């Protein structure tokens with residue numbers, strides 16, 4: 001089973017994402033900001049990360065830049081999932097090493113389509 | 122369920138069958154309500170029965186067209202089913218190019234809806250431009266429904282639409298943001314011509330094509346209509362041409378001059394000319 005880390009400061013979003021991803025046969029763990037997510041990755045690199053942008057302590061983009069410098073940090077497939085929907089932001093995420101990008105609001109179809117796009121499903 | 126008198130239902134299903142080929146089965150009754158009530162309201166009519174009685178009157182051509190359009194299912198997405206676009210680039214184009222000295226291929230998307238299918242072809246080949254230098258695609262997208270053709274021409278998609286099937290790198294590369302929507306860049310849009318066209322009409326005005334995408338439209342028609350359309354498509358395709366059907370569609374079981382491609386699923390090639398002509402009588406002496 002593939003392991004996906006869901007990083008979002010909203011408990012509700014984490015819950016919704018968990019449900020959808022569990023249906024897609026992922027093993028889920030959660031983190032409520034970038035710093036907690038980075039600690040989790042240092043313990044065990046997930047296969048995939050669903051990543052919010054705006055979070056306290058450490059934002060999604062800061063987390064991603066830090067992750068890609070970690071040992072093994074190039075492996076996880078990172079899918080941003082954020083209300084940020086400007087072209088500049090999307091480009092910024094891609095150049096920081098994001099593999100796919102979801103603009104909120106999302107639903108099951110979008111998550112499935114994007115995870116398929118990223119080669120995870 | 123709603124009470125549409127059975128002769129009204131029969132009238133409506135005849136009208137739709139005749140105008141667009143759509144087979145309206147009783148289990149689609151719920152669609153009649155939800156799709157036609159907005160039209161009834163716009164006409165100041167109380168219900169579907171009143172709408173149908175107006176449709177029965179002479180001079181209701183415009184209303185008939187609106188009703189036919191409203192009953193079409195226009196769902197589409199970028200790179201729908203993926204493989205047809207991979208086949209296009211890996212099987213179809215490489216097989217046709219050697220015999221096309223002008224490096225020009227004519228492609229017809231016969232039920233183009235809001236344009237995702239023809240544009241996915243343009244994007245596929247834009248990504249592979251270096252591999253096929255000089256290739257020029259002449260793509261025609263047609264649909265019976267004027268509203269979707271206008272949308273296809275505009276090339277504007279909602280945030281929801283660009284997130285189903287379209288890789289994010291392509292969104293960044295080929296779209297610009299307009300308000301809450303995303304618009305394909307001009308250089309992509311201009312590679313597809315659009316035209317209002319009903320598949321029940323003669324295809325001869327469209328000219329010849331090398332490749333025909335006719336996906337997710339035949340499913341709404343009965344066997345005879347399907348076979349008739351596919352047979353007429355054969356006449357505008359050369360011997361080495363390709364027909365691409367939707368994932369839930371096939372020529373198998375229909376008497377048509379196509380057979381499945383030996384390896385590429387969803388692709389159909391012309392049945393060997395020999396199989397079509399009745400066995401020739403051996404002339405004695």
Ligand SMILES: C[S@@+](CC[C@H](N)C(=O)[O-])C[C@H]1O[C@@H](n2cnc3c(N)ncnc32)[C@H](O)[C@@H]1O
Nearest residue numbers: 141193195197232234265266319320336337338
């Ligand atoms: C489900 S869409 C398919 C879009 C696209 N080919 C795809 O596979 O995503 C079906 C389209 O067929 C069109 N259509 C239905 N009857 C037609 C007819 N008689 N002639 C031309 N188009 C028709 C509808 O308007 C609708 O846009």
